[in-house]
Amino acid sequence: MNKQYILRTIICLTFVITTTLSGCRKEKDRSYDVNQVELLPPTAGKTKLKTNEQYVAILYANLFQKALSANQIFDINQCMQSIGDQEIAREVVVSNMMNKPGTIIPTKAQMAGNLNKFILDTYNRFLIRNPTEAEKTYFNNYITSHITPTDTILPELVYVSFALSNEYMFY
Numbered sequence: 413m414n415k416q417y418i419l420r421t422i423i424c425l426t427f428v429i430t431t432t433l434s435g436c437r438k439e440k441d442r443s444y445d446v447n448q449v450e451l452l453p454p455t456a457g458k459t460k461l462k463t464n465e466q467y468v469a470i471l472y473a474n475l476f477q478k479a480l481s482a483n484q485i486f487d488i489n490q491c492m493q494s495i496g497d498q499e500i501a502r503e504v505v506v507s508n509m510m511n512k513p514g515t516i517i518p519t520k521a522q523m524a525g526n527l528n529k530f531i532l533d534t535y536n537r538f539l540i541r542n543p544t545e546a547e548k549t550y551f552n553n554y555i556t557s558h559i560t561p562t563d564t565i566l567p568e569l570v571y572v573s574f575a576l577s578n579e580y581m582f583y
Contacts, residue, residue, distance in 0.1 A: 464488075534571070
């Protein structure tokens with residue numbers, strides 16, 4: 413019985429050693445034919461916060477396609493500082509600028525007619541970058557699902573959301 417015990421022990425040890433050695437090999441690097449894509453952070457490398465003056469000047473240029481005078485920038489900055497809560501101040505400034513005559517905004521028909529161009533132009537205009545595929549898909553689906561007789565998204569609402577976005581606050 414002692415010989416059988418030794419034989420079983422040797423067979424068990426051989427099995428354990430064989431499976432351990434065969435299972436501990438480093439796998440070869442496998443390529444799954446996935447295209448390498450350069451990923452950028454959501455802010456696309458923008459790390460510096462805009463001052464109120466920069467924010468107002470850039471916003472005006474984005475909405476009216478012309479420059480704002482230094483006196484007007486100064487006056488708007490004084491108003492923003494008097495409000496205190498800068499998020500509310502930005503909302504007031506954006507709202508006032510969107511309601512001024514001369515704001516260059518595509519019509520609802522232009523937006524719906526070429527939605528991909530509208531999305532690309534909006535990203536380039538406000539965020540100075542191209543949208544990612546995920547962003548394009550999201551906005552395309554969102555706008556398409558909200559262009560109905562009862563539920564309408566307007567280009568003005570998209571512009572306001574971009575002007576108030578966190579990424580727009582940085583350069």
